Amino acid sequence: MTASVSSYDVLVIGAGAAGLMCAIEAGKRGRRVAVLDHAERAGKKILISGGGRCNFTNLHCRAENFLSENPHFAKSALARYTPRDFLSLVEKHGIAYHEKKLGQLFCDHSAQQIVDLLLHECAEANVTLHLRTQVNQVRHSGGFELDTITPQGPVTFHAPALVIATGGLSIPRMGATGFGYDVARQFGLRVIEPRPALVPLVLGEAGQRDWCQLSGLSAEVIASTSTPGAQRARFQEKMLLTHRGLSGPAVLQISSYWRPGASLTLDLAPRANITAPLLAQPQRDISKARAALREHLPQRLADRLITLAPPSSFSNRALEAWEEHLHHYRFTPTGTEGYEKAEVTAGGVDTAELSAKTMESRIPGLYFIGEVVDVTGHLGGFNFQWAWASGAAAGRAV
Template identity: 65%
Template sequence: MNPNENQNVDVIVLGAGAAGLMCAIEAGKRGRRVVVLDHAERAGKKILISGGGRCNFTNIYARAENYISANPHFAKSALARYTPQDFLALINKHGIAWHEKKLGQLFCDRSATEIVNLLLTECAAVNVRVVCGTSTDRVERNGEGFTLATSRGAWQASSLVIATGGLSIPKMGATAFGYEIARQFGLKIVETRPALVPLVFSPRDLERWGALAGVSADVLASAEAKKTPVFREMLLFTHRGLSGPAVLQASSYWKPGEAVRFDLAPGARVTESLIAGTKRDAATLKAALNGSLSSRLTAAYLEALPPAGWSNVALEEWERGLHAWRVVPDGSEGYAKAEVTAGGVDTSELSASTMEAKRVPGLYFIGEVVDVTGQLGGFNFQWAWASGAAAGSRA
């Protein structure tokens, strides 16, 4: 390819991730001449590391309630038009073996590479060009659409789709480029923050709980803010704070300075035997708590938060605390460890049915760059497929 060549197509998609490739496929099916440009050396880099290398490619229960957005209704249109069953049909078409892990989470039996290969095969079938290792330096609006100055020369198209992702995992090449383009064209941005991210203890809590690194527990977890979901998942103690699916889920709703609340013994009444019996002492309580928690967590919890006494009132108060353990994190592990970025291009700027910017015809934003963030468990991939398909149906 001549780096000085002026290349004209119908649609330029910036970003060869899940959303970008899906958009390219759908646009290509309509006979549009499509090119996908990505600064990475290969397509689908985040797909390849997802789900422990097996890609949690969708969730069969995906609905708008599983997403965080300043406009909680925005995702409904795209999710209704391209469903988990639609993507599953594509999986089955390509003979990819899969399984449901839990709670509707679908994974490849073998490798996430199969998902990337599926997308690239579908792109090739509709003559989509995927050009990696190409940086974009500048985007300009012209009378016919958009002109991009890139490391491989100038490209022109009537439609430009921004699928550049968020700020999460910068070592994988994440940048703020998508937000910069939105601002260039006057679009509002909802403040971004790390989501699905481990949380960090305060110095006091680190002293109390830091020795529990590697210990896990089945808990109910939620951010303490009003009207936030409660998640039944595993909690994991780390050398710096808290992680595991329970914490990642709650972190997306957590705000600095607020608490995260945990029920450490869901469904259990740990003090019931003490209140009903005659023996009330630390050893008896420890034995009862060991029925719900690991011995290490039991010992640490009782040392840090023993009952105030052995009366019924004191034991009941201690029991309530066990089911509402509050932690006020010092912060999160940030974008380096965040699975996704919350916030992004304000949905009020976009058409819910096509993802096109209302005030900039021909400009589209899809996937993680938009202020729609899924919960853990395949929901963010489903948003990528759905938003990509929505834009591809129009771009």
């Protein structure tokens, strides 16, 4: 069957947060834009985000909230499209929202409202959306040509500008693929090895035996890691024990920085002086140590620590060492729960290959935005803000 030909000014592959934002900004400038996606509906990952309410941005967004081999790369795009800019769109569409904590903004009702907002803005900007469209080949010759299979049959799309907004490898059940990395490599662009991020960590057999019987228990901790050659990080939030290891916001945050073989350090009682009452008593024993722990930790966690890591003795020096141990308790995860449970993918197209202002690669007319780029946000709306900001940067340049 002979393919029909469709020509546009801009082709965007990926109908997620970044791709739709890019299309909106380009369309508002009078560009003829087509968005292509293999899924049957737009914004599938938006719909499941934030427990179905979409944590669509964070009021306190800064470049420091992102992990990248170039920690300065995100500054330009983030400065030119801010949380307030997206909030103006949310308010324009009458979407009720609330701040949950730490600047995290959620819809009061449904993530579908954010998808509807984007689709409405696309329609106003005359953006054409092609869903259930499989891109089989990308060629570059006097512009970009995409050989595709659409519900109507084979179509070759042509445009002078191509934007890759296909996301990462996380949540494969939602249709995630490595397509964007493959395109980058096809054009000789460096890709930093992708890995699961914002993902639960798995403990080995001994760790599971010692800790996972407490599955469902949570406590506030400070999680930190210092993998050689990686950025240092620490987060104070809740930890959750699971049937396989560790999760909860503190662990998800630190997982983006953790590397296989590295240890994870938890301060199990932030700001607490656990041994102060013991040191003040002439009579000290294990029951008093347990009682001191229970003052600061959930009872089951305190009792498990007394079993696994009791004081070596009750001298002042031993109690001081025990206190230090509880504030620097080490785990060595054996791995992560993988892309199936990862909220995002770290790594991606090397920022050294891209313009920080426009997101254009060193291949003229080829752009990369959103999660496919080596910019990974912390938990709490930062990855959405990167999608809006990088999408807007490219949309204003194509």
